[in-house]
Every structure is written in structure tokens, then in C-alpha cells.
Amino acid sequence: xxxxxxxxxxxxxxxxxxxxxxxxxxxDWWEAVGAEIRAVxxxxxxxxxxxVIAWWHHDWSTVADTPLKAAQRIRSSAxxxxxxxxxxxxxxxx
Numbered sequence: 005x006x007x008x009x010x011x012x013x014x015x016x017x018x019x020x021x022x023x024x025x026x027x028x029x030x031x032d033w034w035e036a037v038g039a040e041i042r043a044v045x046x047x048x049x050x051x052x053x054x055x056v057i058a059w060w061h062h063d064w065s066t067v068a069d070t071p072l073k074a075a076q077r078i079r080s081s082a083x084x085x086x087x088x089x090x091x092x093x094x095x096x097x098x
Contacts, residue, residue, distance in 0.1 A: 008045075012087055013038040016045075019085075020077035044078045045087070053079060 008016075017037055018025050027034075040056055047053035053075035060071065 008038065008042060008087060010034060010038065012085070013041050015085060016041055016078060016081045016087065019081040021074060041078060041082075044075050045082050047075075050076050050079060 013034065014025070014027070029037075043056040044053040047056060050072060054071035057074060058071040060074075
């Protein structure tokens with residue numbers, strides 16, 4: 005699987021999860037987010053992808069969201085950006 009750039013990770017996360025996420029969150033935070041975004045995108049199904057981020061359950065419940073909905077948004081955002089090919093389960097670094 006090709007690696008997404010940090011800027012691509014940020015774009016997908018902001019599009020799918022939190023448009024207010026800032027660069028000032030720090031490199032370690034963005035690296036952790038990146039690992040999860042990659043895992044969500046490369047999971048065979050949205051249900052399996054949701055298991056990657058299910059630990060965010062407290063955050064989901066406070067905004068009436070679910071891990072499955074979030075995983076679907078992440079995958080959709082990556083697809084729309086041309087960063088993900090669902091047929092080949094491939095992440096495109098671009």
C-alpha cells in the first residue's frame with residue numbers, strides 16, 4: 005500500500021471528521037490519526053474499518069455519531085479525493 009502524505013491525511017480527516025482540526029495538534033497526534041486513516045481506508049469493508057476507530061466511542065456519542073458512519077465518511081472522502089480505489093483496496097499517494 006502506498007503511503008498518504010501528511011497533507012492528504014489532514015485533508016481526509018478534516019473533510020470526514022473535523023473541519024476545525026489544526027496543524028497545531030502536533031506531529032505525534034497527526035501521525036496517530038494518519039495510522040488510523042490508512043487503516044480505515046485499507047480495511048476490506050466499512051464495518052471492519054469502523055472497528056479501527058471504535059475506541060473513539062465517547063467522542064461519537066457526544067455528537068450522535070457512530071464509528072461506522074465516520075468510517076464511511078473517511079472512505080468516501082478519500083475516494084472523492086482520488087486517494088483510494090475501492091475496487092483494488094489501494095491507497096494512492098498521488
